[in-house]
Amino acid sequence: MNNKNKRPYKSLLSYDTEDNDIFFGRDDDIKILSSMISTSRLTLLYAQSGVGKTSLLKAGIIPELEEGEYTPILVRFEKDPIKSLYATLETHLKHKIDASKDKSIIEVIERIPGFWDKRVILIFDQFEELFTIDYLRKKRNSFVEQFSQYINSDKPFIRLVFSIREDFLAELDVFRLSSVNPFQNRYRLLPLTKKNAKKAIENPIGSAIGLNYRYESKCLDSILNEITNWEGYVEPSQLQIVCDRLWGERDKTNKVITFQSYRRLGGVKDILQYYLQDYLRREIPAYLYRAAGEILKLLVTKRGTRNYVGEDTLRENFSNSKYISEVLKRLINGRIIQREKRLEDTWIYLTHECLIKAVNNLELVIEKKKIPQKYHLNRVYLCSTIADLKDFRQSASFAIEDAGLEFLRFESDRVKLIPLEKTSKIIKNMIDECDVFIVIVGFRYGYVSDEKGKSALEIEYEYALKHKKIILVYLIDAKHPTSPHLIDTDKEKIVAFRKRLQKDHLCTFFTTPEDLRERIYHDLHRLPQHPYIAHPYPLQKNFVGRTKERETLTNWLTADTPPMLSIVAIGGMGKTALAWYWLQEAVIGSEFQPKGFVWWSFYQKASFESFLDYAIEYASNGQIDAKGIKSTREKMDILYGLLSECKFLIVLDGFERLLRAYAGIGSTYQGNKVKEYERGAFRACIEPNCGMFLQWLASGYLRTKTLLTSRLYPKELDDLDGCLRMDLKRMDKEDAVEFFHRQSVKGTRAEIEMACESVGYHPLSLRLLSGMIVRDPENPGDIQEWRKYKLIPELKGKEGLNTLELAYNSLDNRKQQFISKLSAFRNPMDYDVVAIFNDFDSVEEFNEILMELVDRGMLFRDEKSNKFDLHPIVRRYCYDRLRDKKGVHSELRDYFAKIPEPEKIESLDDLAPVIELYHHTVSAGRYDEAWRLYYNRLAKPLLYKFGAYQTIIELLRALFPDSEYNLPRLKNESAQGYTLSALANSYSLSGRSRGAISLFEMSIEICKKQGDKENLAIVLCNLALDQMRIGELNAAEATLSRSIEICREITYEFWEAVDHRELGLLQIYFGKFEEAKEELSKSTKYNKETNHRQGICVDEAYRALRSLLMSNAEDALKYAEEARELADVEHYEIDFVQAEWLLGAAYLMKGNFVEAEKHLTEALTRDRKINLVELEPDILLEFAKLRFKKNRKEEALKFADEALQIADRCEYRLKQADIHNFLAEFYLDAGELEKARVHTEIAKERAECGYKPALENAEKLLNAIELR
Template structure:
């Protein structure tokens, strides 16, 4: 037999050697699938030359085909012709070192010694048919072809609100599926099961597979699948649609009543609710970048520091924010739902939740969950599942071989995915687990994981590395149309010739380095891969890539009107690439012109602002921002201080404000100096109880504004001075300051400022009510309603100022409670807390939580009231908010006294008095100071005025 041709000159990819008695399957399904995969197939009935000797045609087919596929059946082994073909094929390579002979076991049969030593592809075991097809395509040099398993139709009576796009090759997880079966079937199992795992561990696939394949509709006739990954799938929407589905009627308008009814139905009926991606309802993942966030722990003390070249900043909450606040639900109704399911007795329904983070609402403490809740962590693959995964990827090898190599990587899902891609692309042993022998298995587990990533990266062509690095430059997922416009990948040339973009992307996906989301048609990187690929880029290459991406996003048309954060995504990308390209001045101007107003006033995206502004401080916040203009430096200091203040980090805000005022004063920029002084006073000094300094700075601002005849900024100073005097109990002077500011705002038609004045009037009336003034509650209600109406008018004429809504709903809820309308109070306070947490406005949160606690106490829900107050206390202690802290301590003291715990009441009262003392003398938080004194006297302690 002559030598085989060079690989590139093969006429066919595969020659099929089979028995004609098996022709139906071979010429039907087998041939169709191979040719659908774009393989060049040689088969006798079609490709043998008519009139030529059959022996010569067999020899020609074997010589000119890269592989020969032996379709093994009893018929095949009994045929003389196929016996001749086997001997012919094995003459030149008796032990199949070149892997040109590919056995396929179609039917069970006893294999002869000449074949038995070869590893065959098993088509004879029905349970492994998907594995078999995948292995066949891989062995023939094709990426695994998606072959979906047959799926039974889901019951029509179920509400599958957002069906999951189940991948065709779901792997094992038999232990976890069995656990879910046992949980659902058990009569005494907890009603709430939390399935927690890091991103990419297959939570959604596992729960969808279990629901659609293992849950019996006869036993569970009412089932809801709800995915919070959908942009419109909020908890409010879940509550409304689920209740409508379960009752068959439109729910009433009250969200609290909807929640109570849903809890009653879950308690009384056998209903199953599956909540997929619940972390999107938690503060840590509720922002615009939630879809792209990694899995860093919520506690910043546990978070690994980012590398200096990391493309994505690590989001810290800062020392002024509760370490686990990221696990709070942004919607208080969601918290109450979880606690209700896990606390109600005799719950017949079941709720399954998949999430990256455990919601704090289900905890007794950080180590224990409520009695009606169970948490299961989905971690690394089990050995059997890892073997199944490799087989589905088309990798050949025995169970022991695959388990051994997977065990070396701790069955870590990402590592196994990369390892599978490495094996599939190996030149010597493509698709064979033997390829893993070339990997370095020395060192610890982390080193081995890093090594397989490094080898996967090193095996890429230069064009593929460039593409991977380019994708890593993006902050998140990217569509192919964008990649096509920002790179020259259509003309890139690799080791094997021209490498167009789509081929490169397919190669990266096959290797496990790149992820593709079918529904959105976007490509993304695992955070580990993203950082690795980005760090491999040389600095000039990285800068050039960001400059090119900057040019692309600069050309994206601006929206006529910003309505959501999505409208700003191209601008944020542009800003990101400007900073990464070292263009700090240009980035700062872009921030001021296109990002500052909508993110700060309209959308209240304070955490995003912190991310954006901190990028201008590459040397840290102890140094000035890297800007060439001193005026831009001071403005950036002021801007960052403002968002730190609203995010509950006054200790970070104060030094920044002070640096800004120092620069403005030195430059004699009186207008901006006045702004910085006012911000320092009302945003940072007032909440921490530095009343004397705050008042001095506000009066200094008024004087500066009068010097430069800036009536508008003077009015804002009167507005904030009026609020400060309200806390001091100086009612008359406070009213004068607020009236003076309102007159100017009305004269200038400044609607948003008028709304703030009415909110401060409502606050003053509520404090007067606490001080015992008759009819103040009615005044507070009218003023708070006016503030809300003006917030609506501002939204209609300009755009929504989110903090105005937070403030108005809070004060309106508090006023309704004073006026005896608890239902309206609940509605507005819940709305305030939801909006507050959505924008992470820690500045307002404790006040809202405390008024919710007061409401729950009035409703006879003592445990809920105590929980809310403790939550508010934790915020005030971590932020140093003295005024709020005094109010919370007062409430806790009053509650303790009602429960007969005089010692606890005394401790709270003393601390409330100390916090309300502020700077002493006339600079005290008057109402709280007096209330604390009254409580101490009631407890038998003498106090001075």
């Protein structure tokens, strides 16, 4: 077929049999499903809504079956299912059916002449309507009864096909007459793969029907990348909307669909999000808006499904009856709704279910909504000629007011009263103030106001362009009739200007003032947000070069590239400067500026938790207050969801501060040298949640892109395809020479290159060297002066330390001490704070020295905020040379001590002044005073209110200046013991049991020395728990036995009961279930005698775990329910988490998936609210088992991988064994024996520490693998 008038895409209409020639991407589905249908009595086709079941049947399956000499008949139900079937058969078989009441449906069908000869196949499409539409539900019983008898019988088979939405599969149970499922022959239709989606996009407009169009490759790639979901699939309904919309914008002259058209429409997301709105705006006159909205609302049920409404009923109930015919016509022509004749009635319904959400969100079109102002661009300047566009300017101003934005106006009546030079200045000031610059261009060039022959229109445009304003361009359509007196007689300049705008911008064409108003209004709603710069970077003057790197960054941001890029380099290479300059010069104000972007620097006192709080507020446009959300994991989920919906750019600067090598209160003074400790984990994130979120950002099909700058490449990104790595190297020769010239260094190219080579073209060294040359007292600015600085060849290019030493030594003694004092600050400093160290003769001299240090490149200055800061490398070097560290920190301690406490502590940020005071108190060597400050003002809120274990670790580690292998430098032994235990507990709670063990051992020695046997018993028990977590079970048994001995010796019955309980847990791991029962009974006996309900709660939880490992689901459920009831008594959150987890596991073992899901969800939610690392892998593993049993394999694997990631990071050996056993079962089931064997062997090795239940499971799995 060669039909050039045929539309190549169906939008939201389903394909029909005559559309076979434009139906692409389903070859494999057609082949498999048609084979299943032709060889089976009953076939079930199911899929999610929007995947294209009807289109596959009509345009794919029916033509295929007809070629095989079958007679496929498509049945759609009307008012009565049985009558609908008979009517359809009569139409297709040309035979009047005798529907006697005493005959069943099957008997009637079997007696139709020629039925068997024609090899009829009955296809029931959209079978879910039998259960969702009211008038069908009332008459379905007879149909269900008769068909259920047939499909469960062994009669000669009539081939039947049922097509149903996946979420209605459970409704088919009404057809089951026994335990045997008659719908076992089923085919699940998945969305299109990316490869098949490409065929569905390209082929219809190619030679299939003789159109011979094509897509620009960049346009095609962008569509596929943006429309493909994280699983690698494309929803056909979405693809059709996007392609049909682009077809309407095709370049008919060159027969191509361009990337420019795609960008102008806002890409996949905007086309989909605004599909309905755009259609109403383009095709429905303003006076019909409300009428259209009212009709569409009637076509959606309260349940959120399509509503089938009779046209007569619609007309009777519609309030605007005089408009209904016109509205219906326009909506039908636009494929928004369909009119269908069924028997004697005409029905109106939405074309596709994907429109339901758009209909529910129609208020934006029907009633104008103001744009939320918190982060949105809100000041708009309007530029145009005036005489010819007066009405259009007024419409544009109405659009700006409709959106609730501020209109910066400067009209012609004011021009007459103000001198020309002042007018120009006022206009430029207004453009400076605006966020958005709108230029409307007709057919007049306007008043020429400068000697170059440029009009005010073009001059204002160029000024806005130069200052990187967001520019929206609107051109009156050339086909629109315009009065001759409003068109320039000399068209050359206006034509050239219009062409320039079309070349450099995505232009919007308009016709009438009303049309322009709607277009501007909707474009304003789609504008990007204000960039959120949490910590501005004071870029030093004369940045040059890095052209290749900036091009790489731009290509990464705009093309089909991984969602993350990491800039890695040693200190002083200019990572932050490159990222900042690129953002300011290439991204802000560009046509590819993302919806919004966040600049967040961890060089400041900024934590991962704070980043989550502020990023959520920004990404939600101020709609979500993240500080009210207690769970870090919940915040991560919310932010990830927001970043998935819109295209943001996130810049995480100085990310090494979140890695173990640089974490800590003294990291501000740390250089590039790091300790490679903890089994090479120095590159790992200090917070597990942070590492996990980093992996989320680098995985899947995220619309947001993330840029990292870091001295080290985070370990969590190893082997991830979703992150590109850019290793920043030395500066190019050409750029270095240019930089020296801009720095006012005089000399030949060869001389400058020789000087630059001496420092290895290291950027920080180049700045310092040029600063010394320019400030040289004998020959300022002369390149020859570099020779007198004794540069060490071995150090060139290595952090610039030798150059820094020379730069430091070139200062006189007072300046050296001044900048060294400034290096004691950890964060940017206000001028007033810097002035604390003004020991100079006058304010003028002090200010001159500040600016000299800035000119030399040793001090940063942000002119806008007048804050000062030092490069981390410079800070570290200068701090090392600070003579009186304790004295300086004492001075700063006194300064911060004067800052009043906040009235309420609502977030970690509220504790920042106290933490800063603590830091300077510690750095002043006043350890005991710092300990008291921590104990009195920080300990409780950090532990109990915020669960800020990492912050606790950083603060308490500062009390160990001689390393954690030695005691904290405190005079009081009790304070030492407290500090050791508090630090150990925080290590333990954050999943670092190995670090906790050594601290507990030191605490034990203090307890022994003091003769404090009560605390000794407690610490021993805590030590045993961490020993169990890392698989040192025999050592844990010895530790608990020692604790029990001490308790008996001092008659400490309460803690002895605790010891017996934990010993019972240990016996469970050993697989000694009787011994475990005995130990737990000892604990419970004491707890019942003393009415210690919380103790009994934990006892019952351990009994539930014992029963689970014994595969006794009934007992497990009983004990878990008792634990959950007791948790309500004392309200310890950890008890709730443990009980809910065990309840979920017990219900799962019993096969009750609904209850299992409910309790596991509750457990995980509560767990993440308190950042309880220890139980999270167990809960995730149960979720993996649940998904596996529900045949949702991909989700099962995702949960298991997440559980294993935590277990590996925390070295939870027993959990590793359980997870690897599950993964072995998973791959064994999938037939991947080699993977199954690998996981089984790892599980076996992990369990050989004495974890008998897991060891026995691993051995069984090995045997099963061998039998395969």
